[in-house]
Every structure is written in structure tokens, then in C-alpha cells.
Amino acid sequence: MTNLYPDKMAEIYDAMYQSFINYDKEYTFYNNLLQKNNPKSILEIGSGTGNLAQRFIENKQNYTGLDYSKSMISISQKRNPNCEFIHADMRDFNLEKKVDAIIITSRSTSYLISNNDINDTFSCLYNNLNTEGIIIFDFIDANRFIPHIKENTAIIHSAQHKGINYSRKSSWEVSMHDNFLLEWTAKYYSDEIDNTKIIANDYATVRVFTLNEMQLFLYLNHFEIIEIIDRKTYAYDTFVIVAQKKS
Template structure:
């Protein structure tokens, strides 16, 4: 796993996602699931530029964020100066104080390319949770997304922020049928699509999952699924899983 978002990309990501995602609704969605279990402490993995963190802090919840991108953390810390953000890898981190709940947001599971990545992540989540702790995470549904990208080779998303239009032109290619691995190429533009004025390029290798795969990985790592939610986002058909740590 590389540093996913250098300084320039972190700023562009932050600007675009202000329009892509209603963060008040995003916070309400996750907080509703969390409060069913009344956690006293929460860790968000993939906390990014701190938009959901801002809502947790404003509501005086015991929240910490963790992200692999130092550039993202820099923006998040400026947005939330009184919040603790940790630089870390979801496959290998160790909290000084274990959490009652860990959420993985923004489809960050897509960057778990190998089965070892997934096994290491679920093992790490288990070890950093208090007894009966819960995890909540989303993932892109392979059964719906792979047919979509086979029919739509190029996908354009637009967003508007602080008087500017931002556009992202994405191309997808299936590179492995074994683990449903996709190569994602994205070009970013400001105000209009003009290949002479590309403001950034982004290249990522990502993985999409079937629900059955995720259910089996959770079973093998001693998590009991509490809830499965079929949830659409601005770009992806996803499932959200709520699972509890078993003794």
C-alpha cells in the first residue's frame, strides 16, 4: 500500500468530495449504527481530511481518526485541531487504548488487494477492539460493479466547491479475475474537461468483493455479523457490514 494521496491530490480530493458526499448525512448514517451498540470510544479508519471527524467532535464523542496518507492527516488536523489523528496502516496498527467501535469509511477496503491484506486487517481490528466491540465498514459490490464498468469504460463525476467546478474522468480495467482486481486511472480537471489543463492524475489498483467473500473472512476471524445494509453511494453500489467481536 502506497501513500495514496500526495499533497496536491489530498487538496483536490477534499474539494471534490465536499460536493460528492453530504457529510451530515454520512455522519448520521454511521452514528445511528454506532449508537445501537453505545460505544464509549470510536476509531475511524480512512478518516481522510477529517470531514466526518468534525461531526463526531462537535457532538463531544470520544473519537480518533487513522489514515495512511500524511497529506490527508495534515488537512484533517487543521480542520479539527483538538482531535487525535494517527498515521497508520489498517493492516498493522496498535492502539494504546483499545476501542469499543472501529469504522472503516469511504470504501477504504478497496485497497486491500490480497487475501493476506484482508486477513491482516481483520486480525488487527479484532486485536484493537474491546470485548464485544463492533466494526462497521463498507465495500464495493463486485456483482454489480463489474458489469457496470464493462458497459461504461469511462465514468465522469462532477463537483462544485468554492465557485469552481471539478471533474473527474475515470477509466477502469479488470486486471485479475481471481480476486476481482481493477486498475483505476483518473484525470482531474478544473472548470472544464480539457486535456491540456489536467490538474492531477491518479492511478490506483483496487479490489471489489462479493458479499459471500466478506462473510467468510469475518467468520474466519471471529466476527459475528449483526447487520448487512445494501447502500448506494454517489458512484458505487456498496454493502455496509456491522459485525461484533466474538470471545
């Protein structure tokens, strides 16, 4: 994985995502799942610019954020000065103190492009959880997303930041490599979509999964599935899985 968001792009990302994600509803969704298991400590992986963190802290929950992007963490820390954020890779981190629950949000699993990436991540989650701890994470459903992008060549999002209008035009190509890999391209524009006004390009190889694949990965890494939720988000059909660490 690479640092996809340098300082300026992290700010634009923050503004753009707040324009089409209702973070109050997002917090309510995850918190309702968490409270079924009554965790006393929570780690969010993919904490980004700290929008969910803000809600957890406001509700006086024992929350820690973790992200791979230093630029994202910088914004998170300004937004939540009394909260702990860790710069780390979800495939390889060690908490000073294990937690009761780990959530991976914002389809961050898409950046786990190899089977080793996924197994390393689940192994790391297992090792950082207390006994009978839970994980909650979402992933893009390959069976629905790949046909969708075959029929829709681009998705456009717009947002305003510091008085400037920005747009992002995203497109995907299905890779012929192993697994369900996609080559994601995003072009960012100021004002309107005009190729003379491109301010940044973003490229990444990402992965989408079938439900059966993810069920098998969890089984092999000693997690028992508690709940599977079919959830449509702002642009993607996803599954959310709640699973518990087995002894």
C-alpha cells in the same frame, strides 16, 4: 498501499468529495449504527480530510481518526485541531488503548487487494477492540459493480476549489489477476475536460468483493455478523456490515 494523495491533490480531493457527499447524512448513517451498540470510544479508519471527524467531535464523542495519507491528516488536523489523528496502515497498527468500535469508511476496503491484506486488517481490528467490540465497514459489491463498469466506461465528477473548477474522469479495467481486481485510473482537469489541461493522474489497483467472500473472511477472523445493509452511495452499490468480536 501507497500515498495516493500528495498535498495539492488532497486539497482537490477534499473539495470534490464535499460537492457530492452529504457528510451530515453520512454521519447520521454511521452514528445510528454505532448507537445501537452504545460504544464509548470510536476509531475511524480512512478518516481522510476529517469531514466525519468534525461531526463526531461536534457531538462530543470519543473519536480518533486513522489514515494512511499524511496529506489527508494534515487537512484533518486543521479542520479539527482538538482531535487525535493517527498516521498508520489499517493492516498493522496498535492503539495505546483499545476501543469499543472501529468503522472503516469511504470504501477504504477497496485498497485491500490480497487475501493476506484482508486477514491482516481483520486480525488487527480484532486486537484493537475491547471485548464484544464492533466493526462497521463498507465495500463495493463485485456482482453489481463489474457489470456497471463494463457498460459505463467513465464516471465524471466536478468541483470548485479556490475559485477554480476541477473535474475528475475515472475509468476502470478488470484485471485478469486473482480476486476481483480493477485497475483504476483518474485524470484531473482544471476548468473543463480537455487533455491539454490535465493537472494530475492517479492510478491504483483496487478490489471489489462479493458478499459471500466478506462473510467468510469475517468468520475466519472471529467476527460474528450482526447486520448487513445493502446501500447505494453516490457512485457505487455497496454493502455495509456490522460485526462483533467473538471471544
